[in-house]
Amino acid sequence: MTHDYDPQLGLYIGGEWLNGGGRDTQEVRNPATGAVLAALPLATADDLDRALEAAQRGFLAWRATAPEARAAILARTAALIRERVDRLARLATLEQGKPFAEARGEALAAAAMLDFHAGEAVRIYGRVLPRPPGMRSLVLQQPVGPVAAFCAWNFPILNVVRKISPALASGCSIILKPSEETPGSAVETVRCFQDAGLPGDVVQCVFGVPDLVSRQLLTSPITRKLSFTGSVPVGKHLLRLAADTVMKTTMELGGHGPVLVFDDCDLDKTLDTLVAHKFRNAGQVCVSPTRFYVQQGIYDRFASGFAERTRRLKVGDGLETGTQMGPMANPRRPDAIAAMVEDARSIGARVLAGGDRAEGAGFFYNPTVIADVPLSARAMNEEPFGPIALIAPFATVEEGIEQANRLPFGLAAYCFTENGRRQNLLGDAIEAGMVAINSVRLTWPDSPFGGMKDSGYGSEDGPEGIAAHMITKVVHIA
Incomplete structure:
Protein backbone atom coordinates (compact mmCIF):
# COMPACT_ATOMS: atom_id res chain seq x y z
CA MET A 1 0.00 0.00 0.00
CA GLY A 254 -19.85 18.00 21.56
CA GLY A 255 -20.45 15.23 24.05
CA HIS A 256 -18.99 13.65 27.17
CA GLY A 257 -20.37 10.13 27.00
CA PRO A 258 -21.21 8.55 30.37
CA VAL A 259 -21.09 4.76 30.75
CA LEU A 260 -22.97 3.06 33.59
CA VAL A 261 -21.61 -0.42 34.31
CA PHE A 262 -23.69 -2.45 36.78
CA ASP A 263 -22.48 -5.41 38.79
CA ASP A 264 -24.80 -7.84 36.95
CA CYS A 265 -23.20 -7.22 33.54
CA ASP A 266 -21.18 -9.80 31.60
CA LEU A 267 -17.90 -8.27 32.75
CA ASP A 268 -15.44 -9.75 30.23
CA LYS A 269 -17.73 -9.08 27.28
CA THR A 270 -18.39 -5.55 28.53
CA LEU A 271 -14.66 -4.84 28.88
CA ASP A 272 -13.81 -6.23 25.45
CA THR A 273 -16.54 -4.10 23.89
CA LEU A 274 -15.76 -0.88 25.73
CA VAL A 275 -11.98 -0.88 25.35
CA ALA A 276 -12.26 -1.29 21.58
CA HIS A 277 -14.90 1.43 21.36
CA LYS A 278 -13.19 3.90 23.70
CA PHE A 279 -10.00 4.02 21.65
CA ARG A 280 -11.67 3.96 18.22
CA ASN A 281 -10.28 6.89 16.26
CA ALA A 282 -8.04 7.64 19.28
CA GLY A 283 -11.12 8.72 21.23
CA GLN A 284 -11.72 11.58 18.79
CA VAL A 285 -15.41 10.79 18.47
CA CYS A 286 -18.28 12.96 19.71
CA VAL A 287 -20.10 9.86 21.01
CA SER A 288 -16.98 8.31 22.54
CA PRO A 289 -17.56 6.61 25.92
CA THR A 290 -15.53 8.70 28.34
CA ARG A 291 -16.83 8.74 31.95
CA PHE A 292 -17.04 5.14 33.17
CA TYR A 293 -19.15 4.90 36.31
CA VAL A 294 -18.80 1.37 37.68
CA GLN A 295 -20.84 -0.18 40.48
CA GLN A 296 -18.74 -0.73 43.58
CA GLY A 297 -18.97 -4.54 43.62
CA ILE A 298 -17.03 -4.89 40.36
CA TYR A 299 -15.12 -1.60 40.37
CA ASP A 300 -11.62 -2.96 41.04
CA ARG A 301 -11.99 -5.85 38.57
CA PHE A 302 -13.33 -3.50 35.90
CA ALA A 303 -10.53 -0.96 36.36
CA SER A 304 -7.74 -3.56 36.29
CA GLY A 305 -9.31 -5.40 33.34
CA PHE A 306 -9.74 -2.17 31.38
CA ALA A 307 -6.12 -1.17 32.01
CA GLU A 308 -4.78 -4.61 31.11
CA ARG A 309 -6.59 -4.64 27.76
CA THR A 310 -5.57 -1.05 27.05
CA ARG A 311 -1.88 -1.79 27.55
CA ARG A 312 -2.07 -4.47 24.85
CA LEU A 313 -3.30 -2.08 22.14
CA LYS A 314 -0.92 -1.50 19.24
CA VAL A 315 -0.43 2.20 18.57
CA GLY A 316 1.11 3.36 15.30
CA ASP A 317 0.69 4.57 11.73
CA GLY A 318 -2.81 3.71 10.57
CA LEU A 319 -1.47 2.29 7.32
CA GLU A 320 0.69 -0.28 9.11
CA THR A 321 -0.70 -3.79 9.52
CA GLY A 322 -2.06 -4.52 12.97
CA THR A 323 -2.39 -0.91 14.15
CA GLN A 324 -5.33 -0.61 16.56
CA MET A 325 -5.03 3.10 17.37
CA GLY A 326 -3.46 5.80 15.28
CA PRO A 327 -2.22 9.31 16.08
CA MET A 328 -4.29 12.26 17.14
CA ALA A 329 -5.38 14.46 14.28
CA ASN A 330 -3.20 17.52 14.86
CA PRO A 331 -0.35 18.74 17.11
CA ARG A 332 -2.76 20.58 19.42
CA ARG A 333 -4.50 17.41 20.60
CA PRO A 334 -1.63 15.61 22.45
CA ASP A 335 -0.88 18.83 24.35
CA ALA A 336 -4.52 19.16 25.42
CA ILE A 337 -4.70 15.52 26.56
CA ALA A 338 -1.40 15.76 28.46
CA ALA A 339 -2.69 18.78 30.37
CA MET A 340 -5.88 16.96 31.36
CA VAL A 341 -3.99 13.86 32.50
CA GLU A 342 -1.59 15.94 34.61
CA ASP A 343 -4.51 17.80 36.17
CA ALA A 344 -6.25 14.55 37.16
CA ARG A 345 -3.01 13.06 38.50
CA SER A 346 -2.28 16.18 40.57
CA ILE A 347 -5.56 15.88 42.51
CA GLY A 348 -5.25 12.20 43.37
CA ALA A 349 -6.41 10.16 40.35
CA ARG A 350 -4.49 6.95 39.59
CA VAL A 351 -3.09 6.47 36.08
CA LEU A 352 -3.41 2.73 35.38
CA ALA A 353 -2.29 2.71 31.74
CA GLY A 354 -0.69 5.22 29.38
CA GLY A 355 -0.57 8.76 30.65
CA ASP A 356 2.26 9.75 28.34
CA ARG A 357 3.11 10.50 24.74
CA ALA A 358 4.22 7.75 22.41
CA GLU A 359 7.78 7.97 21.14
CA GLY A 360 8.70 9.05 17.63
CA ALA A 361 7.36 11.50 15.10
CA GLY A 362 3.71 12.30 14.71
CA PHE A 363 0.97 13.42 17.05
CA PHE A 364 0.66 10.34 19.25
CA TYR A 365 -0.61 10.00 22.81
CA ASN A 366 -0.79 6.56 24.39
CA PRO A 367 -4.24 5.15 25.28
CA THR A 368 -4.80 6.15 28.89
CA VAL A 369 -6.86 4.75 31.76
CA ILE A 370 -7.35 6.82 34.92
CA ALA A 371 -9.15 5.51 38.02
CA ASP A 372 -10.56 7.20 41.13
CA VAL A 373 -11.03 10.42 39.19
CA PRO A 374 -12.43 13.26 41.35
CA LEU A 375 -15.43 15.14 39.93
CA SER A 376 -13.35 18.33 40.05
CA ALA A 377 -10.89 17.03 37.44
CA ARG A 378 -10.97 19.03 34.21
CA ALA A 379 -11.37 15.86 32.16
CA MET A 380 -14.55 15.00 34.09
CA ASN A 381 -16.13 18.30 33.07
CA GLU A 382 -14.66 19.25 29.68
CA GLU A 383 -14.85 16.99 26.64
CA PRO A 384 -11.37 15.39 26.31
CA PHE A 385 -11.87 14.29 22.67
CA GLY A 386 -8.96 11.93 23.01
CA PRO A 387 -7.76 8.52 24.25
CA ILE A 388 -8.67 8.88 27.93
CA ALA A 389 -10.94 6.54 29.91
CA LEU A 390 -12.02 8.05 33.25
CA ILE A 391 -13.22 5.53 35.86
CA ALA A 392 -15.09 6.27 39.08
CA PRO A 393 -17.31 4.15 41.38
CA PHE A 394 -21.00 4.46 42.19
CA ALA A 395 -23.29 2.58 44.58
CA THR A 396 -26.98 2.84 43.64
CA VAL A 397 -28.94 3.17 40.40
CA GLU A 398 -30.04 6.64 41.45
CA GLU A 399 -26.46 7.74 42.04
CA GLY A 400 -25.39 6.38 38.65
CA ILE A 401 -28.16 8.26 36.84
CA GLU A 402 -27.30 11.44 38.74
CA GLN A 403 -23.67 11.22 37.62
CA ALA A 404 -24.61 10.41 34.01
CA ASN A 405 -26.85 13.50 33.87
CA ARG A 406 -24.51 15.82 35.80
CA LEU A 407 -22.98 17.68 32.86
CA PRO A 408 -24.64 20.03 30.35
CA PHE A 409 -23.85 17.57 27.53
CA GLY A 410 -26.47 15.14 26.30
CA LEU A 411 -25.33 13.37 23.14
CA ALA A 412 -24.59 9.68 23.81
CA ALA A 413 -24.75 7.41 26.85
CA TYR A 414 -24.07 3.73 27.42
CA CYS A 415 -25.37 1.26 30.01
CA PHE A 416 -24.43 -2.34 30.76
CA THR A 417 -26.85 -4.42 32.82
CA GLU A 418 -28.75 -7.68 32.38
CA ASN A 419 -31.73 -6.43 34.43
CA GLY A 420 -34.63 -5.75 32.05
CA ARG A 421 -36.54 -3.49 34.44
CA ARG A 422 -33.38 -1.43 34.99
CA GLN A 423 -32.80 -1.19 31.23
CA ASN A 424 -36.22 0.42 30.79
CA LEU A 425 -35.60 2.81 33.67
CA LEU A 426 -32.22 3.89 32.27
CA GLY A 427 -33.63 4.41 28.79
CA ASP A 428 -36.21 6.79 30.26
CA ALA A 429 -34.07 8.60 32.83
CA ILE A 430 -30.76 9.31 31.08
CA GLU A 431 -30.53 12.72 29.43
CA ALA A 432 -29.00 11.91 26.06
CA GLY A 433 -30.25 11.91 22.51
CA MET A 434 -28.89 8.39 22.04
CA VAL A 435 -28.66 5.61 24.63
CA ALA A 436 -27.06 2.22 23.94
CA ILE A 437 -27.72 -0.62 26.38
CA ASN A 438 -25.36 -3.63 26.30
CA SER A 439 -24.08 -2.26 23.00
CA VAL A 440 -21.99 0.62 21.71
CA ARG A 441 -23.38 1.09 18.21
CA LEU A 442 -25.37 4.29 17.78
CA THR A 443 -25.06 5.00 14.05
CA TRP A 444 -27.51 3.33 11.67
CA PRO A 445 -28.75 4.85 8.40
CA ASP A 446 -32.41 4.56 9.49
CA SER A 447 -31.89 5.83 13.05
CA PRO A 448 -31.86 9.51 14.12
CA PHE A 449 -28.48 10.80 15.28
CA GLY A 450 -28.44 13.83 17.56
CA GLY A 451 -28.38 15.16 21.10
CA MET A 452 -29.95 17.45 23.65
CA LYS A 453 -28.84 20.18 26.07
CA ASP A 454 -25.46 21.67 25.06
Missing part, protein backbone atom coordinates in the same frame (compact mmCIF):
# COMPACT_ATOMS: atom_id res chain seq x y z
CA THR A 2 1.52 3.30 -1.09
CA HIS A 3 1.75 6.30 1.23
CA ASP A 4 1.47 8.70 -1.72
CA TYR A 5 -1.06 11.46 -1.28
CA ASP A 6 -2.51 12.33 -4.66
CA PRO A 7 -5.94 13.99 -4.61
CA GLN A 8 -6.21 17.13 -6.74
CA LEU A 9 -7.17 19.53 -3.99
CA GLY A 10 -9.40 22.43 -4.92
CA LEU A 11 -12.68 24.25 -4.47
CA TYR A 12 -15.73 22.87 -6.28
CA ILE A 13 -17.92 25.77 -7.40
CA GLY A 14 -20.51 25.75 -10.17
CA GLY A 15 -19.30 22.39 -11.45
CA GLU A 16 -15.64 23.49 -11.73
CA TRP A 17 -12.60 22.51 -9.66
CA LEU A 18 -10.61 25.64 -8.82
CA ASN A 19 -7.10 25.98 -7.43
CA GLY A 20 -4.16 28.31 -7.80
CA GLY A 21 -5.21 31.76 -8.98
CA GLY A 22 -3.21 33.49 -6.26
CA ARG A 23 -5.40 32.09 -3.48
CA ASP A 24 -3.96 31.69 -0.01
CA THR A 25 -3.12 28.11 0.94
CA GLN A 26 -2.97 25.99 4.07
CA GLU A 27 -0.69 23.02 4.71
CA VAL A 28 -2.22 19.55 5.03
CA ARG A 29 -0.20 17.26 7.32
CA ASN A 30 0.05 13.55 7.97
CA PRO A 31 -0.56 13.20 11.73
CA ALA A 32 1.42 9.94 11.89
CA THR A 33 4.63 11.65 10.76
CA GLY A 34 4.01 15.40 10.89
CA ALA A 35 5.04 15.58 7.22
CA VAL A 36 3.37 18.09 4.90
CA LEU A 37 1.18 16.29 2.36
CA ALA A 38 -0.09 19.17 0.22
CA ALA A 39 -1.11 22.82 0.06
CA LEU A 40 -4.86 23.43 0.15
CA PRO A 41 -6.28 26.46 -1.69
CA LEU A 42 -8.59 28.63 0.44
CA ALA A 43 -11.69 30.38 -0.82
CA THR A 44 -11.78 34.13 -1.32
CA ALA A 45 -14.84 36.30 -0.69
CA ASP A 46 -15.50 36.25 -4.45
CA ASP A 47 -15.35 32.45 -4.45
CA LEU A 48 -17.97 32.33 -1.71
CA ASP A 49 -20.23 34.73 -3.59
CA ARG A 50 -19.95 32.48 -6.64
CA ALA A 51 -20.78 29.44 -4.50
CA LEU A 52 -23.89 31.16 -3.13
CA GLU A 53 -25.08 32.12 -6.60
CA ALA A 54 -24.48 28.57 -7.86
CA ALA A 55 -26.34 27.11 -4.87
CA GLN A 56 -29.35 29.31 -5.60
CA ARG A 57 -29.38 28.19 -9.26
CA GLY A 58 -28.85 24.62 -8.19
CA PHE A 59 -31.74 24.70 -5.74
CA LEU A 60 -34.21 26.00 -8.31
CA ALA A 61 -33.27 23.20 -10.72
CA TRP A 62 -32.85 20.40 -8.17
CA ARG A 63 -36.15 20.92 -6.34
CA ALA A 64 -37.85 20.54 -9.73
CA THR A 65 -36.03 17.25 -10.40
CA ALA A 66 -38.12 14.10 -10.07
CA PRO A 67 -37.55 12.23 -6.77
CA GLU A 68 -36.70 9.07 -8.73
CA ALA A 69 -33.93 10.94 -10.56
CA ARG A 70 -32.53 12.29 -7.28
CA ALA A 71 -32.63 8.78 -5.81
CA ALA A 72 -30.78 7.33 -8.81
CA ILE A 73 -27.86 9.75 -8.37
CA LEU A 74 -27.59 8.94 -4.66
CA ALA A 75 -27.56 5.21 -5.44
CA ARG A 76 -24.88 5.67 -8.12
CA THR A 77 -22.78 7.69 -5.66
CA ALA A 78 -23.05 4.85 -3.14
CA ALA A 79 -21.84 2.40 -5.78
CA LEU A 80 -18.86 4.62 -6.65
CA ILE A 81 -17.86 4.94 -2.98
CA ARG A 82 -17.87 1.14 -2.68
CA GLU A 83 -15.85 0.87 -5.87
CA ARG A 84 -13.28 3.41 -4.60
CA VAL A 85 -13.38 2.39 -0.94
CA ASP A 86 -9.68 1.55 -0.59
CA ARG A 87 -8.56 4.85 -2.13
CA LEU A 88 -10.94 6.85 0.05
CA ALA A 89 -9.86 4.96 3.17
CA ARG A 90 -6.17 5.49 2.43
CA LEU A 91 -6.70 9.24 2.06
CA ALA A 92 -8.65 9.40 5.32
CA THR A 93 -5.87 7.55 7.15
CA LEU A 94 -3.15 9.75 5.68
CA GLU A 95 -4.97 12.96 6.63
CA GLN A 96 -6.71 12.03 9.86
CA GLY A 97 -4.65 9.14 11.24
CA LYS A 98 -7.26 6.48 12.02
CA PRO A 99 -6.37 2.85 11.20
CA PHE A 100 -7.06 1.87 7.60
CA ALA A 101 -9.65 -0.73 8.61
CA GLU A 102 -11.61 1.93 10.52
CA ALA A 103 -11.43 4.33 7.57
CA ARG A 104 -12.65 1.59 5.24
CA GLY A 105 -15.58 0.87 7.53
CA GLU A 106 -16.38 4.57 7.60
CA ALA A 107 -16.55 4.75 3.80
CA LEU A 108 -18.82 1.70 3.62
CA ALA A 109 -21.09 3.24 6.27
CA ALA A 110 -21.32 6.36 4.09
CA ALA A 111 -22.39 4.22 1.13
CA ALA A 112 -25.10 2.57 3.25
CA MET A 113 -26.35 6.01 4.28
CA LEU A 114 -26.64 7.04 0.62
CA ASP A 115 -28.64 3.91 -0.15
CA PHE A 116 -31.06 4.72 2.67
CA HIS A 117 -31.53 8.32 1.58
CA ALA A 118 -32.06 7.20 -2.01
CA GLY A 119 -35.04 5.22 -0.74
CA GLU A 120 -36.30 8.10 1.38
CA ALA A 121 -36.17 10.52 -1.57
CA VAL A 122 -39.30 8.88 -3.04
CA ARG A 123 -41.11 8.70 0.33
CA ILE A 124 -41.56 12.36 1.22
CA TYR A 125 -45.28 12.48 1.88
CA GLY A 126 -47.83 15.15 2.76
CA ARG A 127 -51.45 14.60 3.74
CA VAL A 128 -55.00 15.66 2.87
CA LEU A 129 -57.13 17.07 5.68
CA PRO A 130 -60.86 16.26 5.94
CA ARG A 131 -63.00 19.16 4.62
CA PRO A 132 -66.58 19.67 3.35
CA PRO A 133 -67.28 18.52 -0.23
CA GLY A 134 -65.66 20.75 -2.81
CA MET A 135 -62.84 21.88 -0.51
CA ARG A 136 -59.32 20.58 -0.12
CA SER A 137 -56.64 21.27 2.47
CA LEU A 138 -53.24 19.89 1.48
CA VAL A 139 -50.27 19.65 3.85
CA LEU A 140 -47.09 19.68 1.78
CA GLN A 141 -43.46 19.00 2.63
CA GLN A 142 -41.10 21.09 0.50
CA PRO A 143 -37.29 21.52 0.52
CA VAL A 144 -36.18 24.44 2.67
CA GLY A 145 -33.59 25.85 0.23
CA PRO A 146 -29.81 26.10 -0.05
CA VAL A 147 -27.96 24.60 2.93
CA ALA A 148 -24.65 25.72 4.45
CA ALA A 149 -23.01 22.70 6.08
CA PHE A 150 -19.85 22.60 8.20
CA CYS A 151 -18.02 19.32 8.87
CA ALA A 152 -15.65 18.12 11.55
CA TRP A 153 -12.37 16.35 10.73
CA ASN A 154 -12.88 13.17 12.77
CA PHE A 155 -14.95 11.28 10.15
CA PRO A 156 -13.78 12.94 6.93
CA ILE A 157 -15.82 10.69 4.59
CA LEU A 158 -18.93 9.94 6.63
CA ASN A 159 -19.42 13.53 7.82
CA VAL A 160 -19.39 14.76 4.22
CA VAL A 161 -22.00 12.22 3.14
CA ARG A 162 -24.07 12.80 6.29
CA LYS A 163 -24.43 16.46 5.22
CA ILE A 164 -24.86 16.07 1.47
CA SER A 165 -27.03 12.96 1.22
CA PRO A 166 -30.19 14.07 3.10
CA ALA A 167 -30.01 17.53 1.56
CA LEU A 168 -30.03 16.06 -1.95
CA ALA A 169 -32.73 13.52 -1.12
CA SER A 170 -35.02 16.30 0.08
CA GLY A 171 -34.43 18.53 -2.97
CA CYS A 172 -32.02 21.06 -1.43
CA SER A 173 -28.74 22.34 -2.82
CA ILE A 174 -25.79 22.57 -0.44
CA ILE A 175 -22.55 24.47 0.15
CA LEU A 176 -20.22 22.22 2.12
CA LYS A 177 -17.25 23.41 4.16
CA PRO A 178 -15.30 20.33 5.24
CA SER A 179 -12.37 20.55 7.59
CA GLU A 180 -9.19 22.06 6.17
CA GLU A 181 -7.25 19.32 7.97
CA THR A 182 -8.86 16.49 5.95
CA PRO A 183 -9.60 17.99 2.53
CA GLY A 184 -8.59 15.10 0.27
CA SER A 185 -11.21 12.77 1.72
CA ALA A 186 -13.89 15.40 1.14
CA VAL A 187 -12.71 16.25 -2.37
CA GLU A 188 -12.70 12.62 -3.47
CA THR A 189 -16.12 12.01 -1.90
CA VAL A 190 -17.54 15.02 -3.75
CA ARG A 191 -16.00 13.61 -6.95
CA CYS A 192 -18.13 10.51 -6.43
CA PHE A 193 -21.26 12.69 -6.51
CA GLN A 194 -19.93 14.51 -9.58
CA ASP A 195 -19.11 11.27 -11.40
CA ALA A 196 -22.55 9.90 -10.51
CA GLY A 197 -24.08 12.66 -12.63
CA LEU A 198 -25.02 15.30 -10.05
CA PRO A 199 -25.43 18.71 -11.72
CA GLY A 200 -22.55 21.00 -10.80
CA ASP A 201 -24.64 23.76 -9.22
CA VAL A 202 -26.26 21.44 -6.66
CA VAL A 203 -23.21 20.78 -4.43
CA GLN A 204 -20.46 23.30 -3.75
CA CYS A 205 -17.36 22.41 -1.74
CA VAL A 206 -15.27 25.22 -0.25
CA PHE A 207 -12.37 25.49 2.16
CA GLY A 208 -11.23 28.63 3.86
CA VAL A 209 -10.72 30.73 6.95
CA PRO A 210 -13.62 29.52 9.13
CA ASP A 211 -14.74 32.95 10.31
CA LEU A 212 -14.81 34.39 6.78
CA VAL A 213 -16.67 31.40 5.35
CA SER A 214 -19.24 31.17 8.14
CA ARG A 215 -20.02 34.90 8.19
CA GLN A 216 -20.39 35.14 4.42
CA LEU A 217 -22.54 32.03 4.05
CA LEU A 218 -24.72 32.52 7.11
CA THR A 219 -25.47 36.22 6.63
CA SER A 220 -26.56 35.70 3.02
CA PRO A 221 -30.33 35.62 2.39
CA ILE A 222 -29.69 32.77 -0.06
CA THR A 223 -28.81 30.34 2.74
CA ARG A 224 -31.92 28.84 4.34
CA LYS A 225 -30.46 26.14 6.58
CA LEU A 226 -27.36 25.65 8.74
CA SER A 227 -26.11 22.15 9.48
CA PHE A 228 -23.10 22.00 11.78
CA THR A 229 -21.01 19.26 13.37
CA GLY A 230 -18.36 20.46 15.80
CA SER A 231 -17.65 21.97 19.19
CA VAL A 232 -20.16 23.63 21.50
CA PRO A 233 -18.52 27.11 21.48
CA VAL A 234 -18.27 27.23 17.67
CA GLY A 235 -21.81 25.92 17.34
CA LYS A 236 -23.19 28.67 19.59
CA HIS A 237 -21.27 31.28 17.56
CA LEU A 238 -22.78 30.00 14.30
CA LEU A 239 -26.26 29.99 15.82
CA ARG A 240 -25.90 33.69 16.57
CA LEU A 241 -24.99 34.36 12.94
CA ALA A 242 -27.86 32.21 11.69
CA ALA A 243 -30.38 34.02 13.91
CA ASP A 244 -30.29 37.17 11.77
CA THR A 245 -31.96 35.42 8.85
CA VAL A 246 -34.06 33.06 11.02
CA MET A 247 -32.80 30.03 9.12
CA LYS A 248 -33.50 26.41 9.97
CA THR A 249 -30.67 24.77 11.96
CA THR A 250 -29.39 21.32 12.87
CA MET A 251 -26.63 21.34 15.48
CA GLU A 252 -24.56 18.23 16.32
CA LEU A 253 -22.22 19.49 19.02
CA SER A 455 -24.91 18.78 22.66
CA GLY A 456 -27.29 20.39 20.21
CA TYR A 457 -30.67 19.69 18.70
CA GLY A 458 -32.21 18.26 15.59
CA SER A 459 -31.38 14.91 14.07
CA GLU A 460 -29.26 13.66 11.23
CA ASP A 461 -29.83 10.25 9.59
CA GLY A 462 -33.11 8.38 9.46
CA PRO A 463 -36.36 9.94 8.19
CA GLU A 464 -35.73 12.69 10.74
CA GLY A 465 -32.65 13.77 8.78
CA ILE A 466 -34.82 14.29 5.70
CA ALA A 467 -37.47 16.15 7.71
CA ALA A 468 -34.78 18.53 8.96
CA HIS A 469 -34.39 19.79 5.37
CA MET A 470 -38.11 20.34 4.75
CA ILE A 471 -40.61 23.11 5.44
CA THR A 472 -44.29 22.42 6.06
CA LYS A 473 -46.78 24.30 3.90
CA VAL A 474 -50.55 24.05 3.91
CA VAL A 475 -52.69 24.89 0.86
CA HIS A 476 -56.45 25.45 1.31
CA ILE A 477 -58.54 25.16 -1.86
CA ALA A 478 -62.22 26.08 -2.07
